[in-house]
Amino acid sequence: MKTIASHIDPSVIALALDQSFNAVLLTDADEGEHRILYANQAFLRMTGYREDELLGRNARILQGPATNPEVIDRLRQCLRDGTHFQGSTINYRKNGRPYTVEWNISPVHNTAGEITHFISIQQDISSLMAAQNTTQLFAHVLNATDDGVVITDASGTIEFVNKGFEKITGYGLTEVLGRNPSMLKSGEQDPECYKDMWETLKKGRSYKGTFVNRSKNNELIYCDETITPLTDQADNITHYVSIFRDLTTRILEEQMFREMVRFDGLTGALTRAAGELALEKAYMQSRGSKLPMSIALADIDHFKHVNDTWGHTAGDTVLKAVSCSMIAALRANDSVIRWGGEEFLLIFNGCDLDQSLPLAERCRKAIQYNQHEHAGCITLSIGLGELQPDEALPDLIERVDKALYVAKNSGRNQTQVSRR
Structure with a gap:
């Protein structure tokens, strides 16, 4: 039975193999020798050898230190058995440089079914590897x-x-x-x-x-x-x-730190530094919006006596209770600032005196009706004032502080209003 290849001129087949992209090597089937009979141009370029340097020799000349012996053993077994081989390993060019080769070897049979040659199709996969x-x-x-x-x-x-x-x-x-x-x-x-x-x-x-x-x-x-x-x-x-x-x-640590810096750890009120910023912001908003703004200074009456008599632990308990009561009594947009030791500054945003006075009194009464262990009843003295159109913020604070002084000297536990 004739194959398609039998109708093709052998020179055409040789020309096609020489122009093949893949390297092609043909050896005899002599066991132990497997001499190279043909190498195409792609194989010569891949290995760096000339054709006359390869013909009649065994392909083991391409092996070197990094060639995988297990792959070579498997290859030889396939040649002995006359079966197809596929594998890859490292071979060496004529100049000694290694390359990774992947190749397929197939037995070539004559018309009687006898193996006469082995053909190897090879490819340099170094770049791929x-x-x-x-x-x-x-x-x-x-x-x-x-x-x-x-x-x-x-x-x-x-x-x-x-x-x-x-x-x-x-x-x-x-x-x-x-x-x-x-x-x-x-x-x-x-x-x-x-x-x-x-x-x-x-x-x-x-x-x-x-x-x-x-x-x-x-x-x-x-x-x-x-x-x-x-x-x-x-x-x-x-x-x-x-x-x-x-x-x-x-x-999260920065947020926690900012909260620690912003709020007084004992009382929960704004710290003096954070309170000054809040006060400045309220002042600028009042000036820009033309809305009223009032502030109050609240001082705990006879606080020194509490500390001296019952100790600083009792004093801290009173400070915390007073601050919490004022925060609870005021609106969400009002501010409570720990201004000094036992002194608190209150900001009433958008409030004139008529609106802020009930808020200040609500704070004072919330404190008055609470009983504290050891210290008993605690009261507040409060000075209150409304920002005037041409008034600077320090002047308002000074004016409210004077009203607080009047409340202290007038019997304490009361709110004094500064009217300008």
């Missing part, structure tokens, strides 16, 4: 960092996340592949932030910002994030790479 090694190294490096890394395609579909992402968000790789990073949105972020982000990225520029995301266990995550668009040779965006660092612990 290097690329795979680089990819593995790249993934290893990304997984070694504690920062989260997300790679998406141009439409925002997640294609890769590293171990840092899993640690920060709680989501595993299989849970996020094919999804969009918007799955992490917490709802706490200003929508304008995302609008600005996309406007920047669509221009091919990197975007850096702090995002409030939500983890798998529904906790807020504060992330310092940099998103970079990747482009092809035609400057078309193909991917986005996001690298983010978990700032949650630091931000």
Whole structure:
């Protein structure tokens, strides 16, 4: 039976093999020798040998120190058995440089079914192996960092996340592949932030910002994030790479610190520093809006006697109770500031004297009717004043302080109003 190849001129077959992209090697079937009978141009280019340096020799001349002996043993067994072989290992060029080869060897039978030759189709896969090694190294490096890394395609579909992402968000790789990073949105972020982000990225520029995301266990995550668009040779965006660092612990600590600085640890009232800022803000708002503003200075009567008689622990208990009572008695937009040792400054936003006097009296009476262990009944003396159109803030405070002094000297447990 004639095959298609039998109708083709052998010179055409030889020409085709010589122009083949893959390396082709033909050896005889003499066991133990397997002498090279033919090597095409691709094989010569791959190995660096001339044809006359290969013909009649065994292909073992290509082997070297890094050649895998197990692969060679398997190859020899296949040759002995007359079966097909497929494998890869490291061979060496004529100049001694190694390369990774992948090859298939098949037996060639004559019309009687006898094996007469072996033909080997080979390919240098060094670049492919290097690329795979680089990819593995790249993934290893990304997984070694504690920062989260997300790679998406141009439409925002997640294609890769590293171990840092899993640690920060709680989501595993299989849970996020094919999804969009918007799955992490917490709802706490200003929508304008995302609008600005996309406007920047669509221009091919990197975007850096702090995002409030939500983890798998529904906790807020504060992330310092940099998103970079990747482009092809035609400057078309193909991917986005996001690298983010978990700032949650630091931000929560800062918030806690700010709260500690803002509020007096004993009384829960604003500290003097935070109170001065609140007072300045109320003053500027009153000036800008033309709305009234009143303040009061409240001082605990005979507080020194409480400390001297019952000790500072009893005094601290009284301070805390007085502050809590005043905060509870006032409106949400009023402020209670620990102005001095046992002195508190109260801010009544949007209130004139007629409106602020009942508030001040409400505070005083709330304190008067409370009984304290050891100290008994505690009272307040209060000075109250309304900001005047041409009055500076220090002048208002001084005027209210004088009203407090009058309340003290007039029998205590009362509110004195300063009218200008």
